[in-house]
Amino acid sequence: MSVEEWLRVPTVKAERAARTRQRILLAAAEVFDEAGYERAAVTQIVERAGLTLGALYFHFGSKQGLAEALMNAQPATIEPHLESTGLQRVVDITLVWADRMKRDPILRAGVRLAVEQGSHGMNDATSFEEWRALMRSHLDVARAGGELRASVSPDRVARFVVGACTGMQVYAHLATKRADLMERVSDMWELLLPGVAADSMLHDIQIDPERIPDTGP
Amino acid sequence: MSVEEWLRVPTVKAERAARTRQRILLAAAEVFDEAGYERAAVTQIVERAGLTLGALYFHFGSKQGLAEALMNAQPATIEPHLESTGLQRVVDITLVWADRMKRDPILRAGVRLAVEQGSHGMNDATSFEEWRALMRSHLDVARAGGELRASVSPDRVARFVVGACTGMQVYAHLATKRADLMERVSDMWELLLPGVAADSMLHDIQIDPERIPDTGP
Numbered sequence: 081m082s083v084e085e086w087l088r089v090p091t092v093k094a095e096r097a098a099r100t101r102q103r104i105l106l107a108a109a110e111v112f113d114e115a116g117y118e119r120a121a122v123t124q125i126v127e128r129a130g131l132t133l134g135a136l137y138f139h140f141g142s143k144q145g146l147a148e149a150l151m152n153a154q155p156a157t158i159e160p161h162l163e164s165t166g167l168q169r170v171v172d173i174t175l176v177w178a179d180r181m182k183r184d185p186i187l188r189a190g191v192r193l194a195v196e197q198g199s200h201g202m203n204d205a206t207s208f209e210e211w212r213a214l215m216r217s218h219l220d221v222a223r224a225g226g227e228l229r230a231s232v233s234p235d236r237v238a239r240f241v242v243g244a245c246t247g248m249q250v251y252a253h254l255a256t257k258r259a260d261l262m263e264r265v266s267d268m269w270e271l272l273l274p275g276v277a278a279d280s281m282l283h284d285i286q287i288d289p290e291r292i293p294d295t296g297p
Numbered sequence: 298m299s300v301e302e303w304l305r306v307p308t309v310k311a312e313r314a315a316r317t318r319q320r321i322l323l324a325a326a327e328v329f330d331e332a333g334y335e336r337a338a339v340t341q342i343v344e345r346a347g348l349t350l351g352a353l354y355f356h357f358g359s360k361q362g363l364a365e366a367l368m369n370a371q372p373a374t375i376e377p378h379l380e381s382t383g384l385q386r387v388v389d390i391t392l393v394w395a396d397r398m399k400r401d402p403i404l405r406a407g408v409r410l411a412v413e414q415g416s417h418g419m420n421d422a423t424s425f426e427e428w429r430a431l432m433r434s435h436l437d438v439a440r441a442g443g444e445l446r447a448s449v450s451p452d453r454v455a456r457f458v459v460g461a462c463t464g465m466q467v468y469a470h471l472a473t474k475r476a477d478l479m480e481r482v483s484d485m486w487e488l489l490l491p492g493v494a495a496d497s498m499l500h501d502i503q504i505d506p507e508r509i510p511d512t513g514p
């Protein structure tokens with residue numbers, strides 16, 4: 081082994097570990113998404129991933145650790161698809177989220193586990209607080225740019241939007257298998273913008289689902 | 298038995314049956330609220346109610362039938378506490394709902410079961426659609442009374458508010474054990490009213506939690 085090859089060993093190992101972790105995460109997402117937490121078996125997850133139980137426990141510690149990792153992976157599935165800033169960014173986060181819910185099992189499992197966690201004895205608001213902090217950061221930019229009504233608190237808007245999206249998803253999932261989730265999100269902004277955006281911004285913010293490009297598979 | 302007594306037999310029986318049904322419902326609500334659907338045992342429910350398994354199956358058919366009855370009992374726990382009309386009524390439904398969530402186990406169990414139902418293989422949007430229809434009926438009154446902005450669809454507002462309340466409750470439950478649920482509901486209306494209420498109504502609609510009288514135990 082040359083010095084160069086020897087120096088690369090940790091990187092190669094880390095890359096392989098990251099790929100293994102991602103394979104388990106994806107297989108777990110599919111199984112949780114189909115069966116829910118209680119009915120999902122870890123043996124089924126590793127079988128689908130083509131890996132061993134040892135790999136699962138090495139990377140996630142337990143079935144619950146896997147569920148926590150999925151709940152907290154939500155924002156990472158959305159952010160790469162976005163370019164806008166300020167209030168438009170917050171709108172876009174929700175539109176891309178509604179679009180990605182149709183095709184991304186990791187996002188879908190994360191949302192489902194976060195909502196249903198009470199039924200399997202978990203009680204972890206982390207994923208909600210992370211969404212809120214993310215939206216809050218973009219709303220702070222909006223505030224600095226004069227995009228918000230003076231009376232509006234960026235943190236309270238963030239808290240409200242996270243809660244509203246959570247519930248719209250639950251309702252849309254039961255009523256229409258999420259077929260109208262995007263429409264519901266767009267509706268939310270139509271109702272919400274007059275109370276949130278500065279008058280000068282009201283007609284600049286785009287809330288039409290069509291503005292979201294095809295985010296791929 | 299006199300004729301009068303004989304004629305009263307069906308009424309007495311019906312009253313007794315209604316009381317039995319209500320006792321089972323309350324015991325089931327407490328158990329579901331504490332343990333979630335999967336972990337709740339029907340034996341535990343009838344023991345708490347001081348009744349037999351036979352009574353439970355006679356009135357509700359199955360554990361799932363009991364869960365459905367609780368999910369669909371939600372509006373009935375709220376409506377008796379209300380007097381306002383139109384848009385104010387819709388605001389009041391949500392404020393009283395947030396208040397009753399603190400003290401009414403039947404409401405709490407209904408909400409929890411509706412949100413977590415996916416985890417135990419149920420898929421029933423009925424309770425959401427009933428809330429929506431109820432709010433829609435009051436928003437139709439609001440529309441007829443000129444209380445809504447011309448661009449607003451009563452049905453879409455109803456659909457949005459039901460979803461938003463659902464999600465605010467999930468988030469508040471995890472983050473603060475619902476301590477700030479009322480504040481979140483009031484926040485929602487502060488953000489939402491400019492997009493929903495006609496300008497002439499904007500300052501007439503009361504959204505302060507203080508307006509809700511003590512609704513008792």
